[in-house]
Amino acid sequence: MISLTPLKMLVLLFSCVLSGALGGYYAASFSPVPAQIAIVDVQALVKKAVEKNQAQTEDDAKALMTKVKSSTEELIQRGVVILDAQSVLTAPEEAYVNIE
Known part of the structure; x- marks a missing residue:
């Protein structure tokens, strides 16, 4: 049986920590x-939105943008950058936010 002195134990412990890191x-x-x-x-x-109601107004557009902002608020709080799809060439499907 091998006995470990405190110095050998510290060297072994240090080497284990270093190799793990x-x-x-x-x-x-x-x-x-x-x-x-x-x-x-x-x-x-x-x-x-226009397909549902042909008489869209400026208030409806503001309401839509408010809905987009409220739907993405949690993502913004986590530090996620939100882009408009027209600015993206390609992206995985899971990157798109579903807003109902």
């Missing part, structure tokens, strides 16, 4: 970071 850093450097961007298709929302 280096392994975690190595793994994190190759892990993909999820996008912190959400996309709102304002044009599609306006088209859907």
Whole structure:
């Protein structure tokens, strides 16, 4: 049986901590970071609103923008950037915010 002196124990502990930290850093450097961007298709929302009611007014447009802002408020609080879909070339489907 091998007896560990306090110095050997500290060296062993330090090497374990160092190897764990280096392994975690190595793994994190190759892990993909999820996008912190959400996309709102304002044009599609306006088209859907106009199809329902042809007599859209400025107040209706303001109400629609208020609805968009309230729907995305939680995302904004988490630090997510909100883009208009017309400014995006491609994005995964889960990046689009569903506003009903």
